[in-house]
Amino acid sequence: MAEEPEIETGAVDAQESQSATPGAKLRAAREAQGLSIQDVATRTRIAQRQLEAIEKDDYTALPGIPYAVGFARAYARAIDMDEVAIAAEVRHAVHNSDLGANRYEVFEPVDPTRVPSRALAWTAAVIAILVVVGFALWRSQLLTPPTTEEIAQQEGAALTAPQQPASAAPAAPVNQTVVFTANDDVWLRIYDEAGERLKDGLMKKGESFTLPADAHNPMILTGRPQALTVTVGGKPVPPLGAADRTIADVPVSAEALLSRAAPSSVSTIPAPAAAPPSAQGGGGVAPAPVPAPSPAEAPGT
Known part of the structure; x- marks a missing residue:
């Protein structure tokens, strides 16, 4: 009778x-x-068989120590338990089990649902390999000295390249300012392609007008072209038209004026008049010129 309480006490302790x-x-x-075990599996996205192994403390049925601790932590979080305390108890139990005797992992995933997938891990590995290979190829090309043929080609290209003088100054812009100067009183109208009047009215003798540089296809109308002296860049250009002849729509831009033909500088000498025919029908010989009288023979001497 005295041994029965000891047996019952041992069963209660177990x-x-x-x-x-x-x-x-x-x-x-x-x-x-x-909650059912399936409800917890839905919340944690952990397989039901692995959750059942956690409940049975069968850690050998799990992939490793990190997964055992991580699954238990996620389980505790899903049912509002102290996940830190549960993770510590599972870690202690695992280390004292057969699984802890052959552990190799030194990390513990915080949440197994956040562990990268195998496809993502392979992708990252391939990218890392490509980066390493590309860097190795670039470095090998950078450190490889040029061959004799490449050096000769570079020297030949440098010799054949046109040499630009170092001290060559940029060419000065050409002055193409158009200036109209009245050498007599003259009425004129200068207008652009759109019909806008740039100059309209009487110009007094000695008055000048400078054509705006931004004038678009300027033209002139006047009745006395000879009363105007036109210069482009300070150089005179040929007259715009005949004297006392009205001209209209005559382009007066710098390009148009410079393209006008320069006046001929050779003067025309009239040919000598032919000798009149003789009275006998033009077939005779012209009489010889009479020599001028000498001073001794001059009248009155």
């Missing part, structure tokens, strides 16, 4: 020890909330 495991605490909290 039951209390078993209910104090992390898996038992998780299962009891889940059942107290009326």
Whole structure:
């Protein structure tokens, strides 16, 4: 009769020890909330068989220590338990189990649902390999000395390249200012392509007008072209028209004036008049000229 209480006490201690495991605490909290193991799997996105292994404290059925601790932490978070305490208990239990004797992992994922997928890991590895290979090729090309043929080609290209004088100054812009100067009183009208009047009225003798540089296709109308002296860049150009002849729509831009033909500088000498024919029908010989009288023979001497 005295041994029976000892047996009952040992059974109670075993039951209390078993209910104090992390898996038992998780299962009891889940059942107290009326949740099924499938509900927890949906919340944590962890396979149901792995959650069942956590509840049974069967850590050998899991991939490794990090997964055992991470799955337990996610389980505790899903049912509002102290995930830090549960993770510490699972870590202690795993290290004392067969799984802890052959552990190789030194990290613990915070949440297994956030672990990168295998495809993402392979993609990152391929990108890293391509970067390393590209850098190696670039460095090998950079450090490879040029061959004798490449050096000869570079020297030949440098010799054949046109040499530009270092001290060559840029060419000065050509002065193409158009100036109209009245050498007599003259009426004129200068207008552009759109019909806008740039100059309209009487110009007194000695008055000048400078054509705007931005005038678009300027033209002139006047009745006395000879009363105007036109210069382009300070150089005179030929008259715009005949004297006392009205001209209209005559282009007076610098390009148009410079393209006008320069006046001929050779004067025309009239040919000598032919000798009149003789009285006998033009067939005779012209009489010889009479010599001028000498001073002794001049009248009055």
